[in-house]
Amino acid sequence: MKLDADLIWHDDFTHDAxxxxxxxxxxxxxxxxxxxxxxxxSPSMKIVREMAEKGKPVLGICNGFxxxxxxxxxxxxxxxxxxxxxxxxxxxxxxxxxxxxxxxSFANDAVxxxxxxxxxxxxxxxxELLDQLESENRVVLEYADENPTGTSRGxxxxxxEKGNVVGMMPHPERASDIALGGIDGLKxxxxxxEWAAC
Amino acid sequence: xxxQVFSVEVAISNKPQARDPEGETIVRDLIHKSGFxxxxxxxxxxxxxIKLEAKDEEEAxxxxxxxxNDLRLxxxxxxxxxxxxRQEP
Numbered sequence: 596m597k598l599d600a601d602l603i604w605h606d607d608f609t610h611d612a613x614x615x616x617x618x619x620x621x622x623x624x625x626x627x628x629x630x631x632x633x634x635x636x637s638p639s640m641k642i643v644r645e646m647a648e649k650g651k652p653v654l655g656i657c658n659g660f661x662x663x664x665x666x667x668x669x670x671x672x673x674x675x676x677x678x679x680x681x682x683x684x685x686x687x688x689x690x691x692x693x694x695x696x697x698x699x700s701f702a703n704d705a706v707x708x709x710x711x712x713x714x715x716x717x718x719x720x721x722x723e724l725l726d727q728l729e730s731e732n733r734v735v736l737e738y739a740d741e742n743p744t745g746t747s748r749g750x751x752x753x754x755x756e757k758g759n760v761v762g763m764m765p766h767p768e769r770a771s772d773i774a775l776g777g778i779d780g781l782k783x784x785x786x787x788x789e790w791a792a793c
Numbered sequence: 794x795x796x797q798v799f800s801v802e803v804a805i806s807n808k809p810q811a812r813d814p815e816g817e818t819i820v821r822d823l824i825h826k827s828g829f830x831x832x833x834x835x836x837x838x839x840x841x842x843i844k845l846e847a848k849d850e851e852e853a854x855x856x857x858x859x860x861x862n863d864l865r866l867x868x869x870x871x872x873x874x875x876x877x878x879r880q881e882p
Binding site: 629632670676 | 818
């Protein structure tokens, strides 16, 4: 897969010159107060918001997912894992939605393997919000089997209403090369390329 | 009216339906194991102690509530907050 990409420091992301943007994982601002909340106030988020409003693909992975939630671009909350442990392992995931910008290339009901690595990734929403997300087809990925972090209904990835903004706790970039242990994550990025045509 | 300094404490904790595994662990694995059977529940959370200037207690509380809601000092989907105002001596 050939993609032209730039790695940009958030302070240098000052105008929308791209077709898509990915907010990676990490520990921005030390997770102080709450994962992603201080990053949500970075001036770069203004550009991310503009791109989201224009319908461009916007992906948040792990800390990026937290940032998108705290910036109001995605619903719900990401709390401390119910086990209170940093969970770092490969997980089996079911693709629930094939209309989002980052899942449209997957096969129907695909079960894929990607690693998770986080302490604060328990997706939570109350029943009313969960029912709404289900009925609007905005649940993108869920644990296929075990739920090692205690997320609501096993959910690990959701989208906005238009489907162009997605947040996911698992790391597709760490499942994109045989040398890393698997390539199921590649389809997340293929989806981004094909989304306009999906 | 002259501004005074107020200490406002914001306690942020998980709503009951979001579960509180930290509080549960503290009760089960620390408190009950040490024999304090009378403890029914512990809720763990985060405390923000905010010192600010305001003309009175009501304004101090209002400013802090505005910050809590507008700046998302807590996530209303999963957290509840308890706000307490003290006037600095």
